[in-house]
Amino acid sequence: MNCKCNKLYIGLIIGLILPIITAGIFYLSLFKDKLDIYEFLQKLIEVNGMGKLLSISVLSNMIVFFIAINKERLLAARGILTATLIYGLIVLGFKFLW
Numbered sequence: 577m578n579c580k581c582n583k584l585y586i587g588l589i590i591g592l593i594l595p596i597i598t599a600g601i602f603y604l605s606l607f608k609d610k611l612d613i614y615e616f617l618q619k620l621i622e623v624n625g626m627g628k629l630l631s632i633s634v635l636s637n638m639i640v641f642f643i644a645i646n647k648e649r650l651l652a653a654r655g656i657l658t659a660t661l662i663y664g665l666i667v668l669g670f671k672f673l674w
Contacts (some may be wrong), residue, residue, distance in 0.1 A: 579649060587655020590640060595633035595663060602629065627670030634663045 607616050620626045637660045644653035 582649040582651050584651045584655045584658075587644065587649075587652035587657075588659050589655070590652070591637050591656035591659025592662070594636050594640060595630065598633040598636040599629055602633065621674075624670070624674075626674075627667045630663055630667050630670070634660055634667075637663075 603613065603616055611619065617626075620629060637656055641653055641656045641660070644650070644656060
């Protein structure tokens with residue numbers, strides 16, 4: 577189907593921004609009263625939890641990916657998948673390099 581939102585870069589932008597928003601919601605819902613954002617990130621780095629947080633946050637891309645597939649926005653779905661793979665490489669970097 578022809579749609580202005582059926583673009584690879586639109587899916588890539590959505591796929592890159594959505595996990596950041598999800599991680600922010602995770603922080604706000606569980607740790608806002610206990611830690612400020614700087615302390616939260618510092619504690620995540622101390623306990624090697626950054627990769628785990630990103631792994632959980634990327635799951636939100638799955639919902640948008642399946643919606644795009646269902647609505648036949650295949651180029652946007654490809655962009656979301658590409659962003660998910662980029663996050664996967666980042667998570668591997670946190671796991672093995674840091």
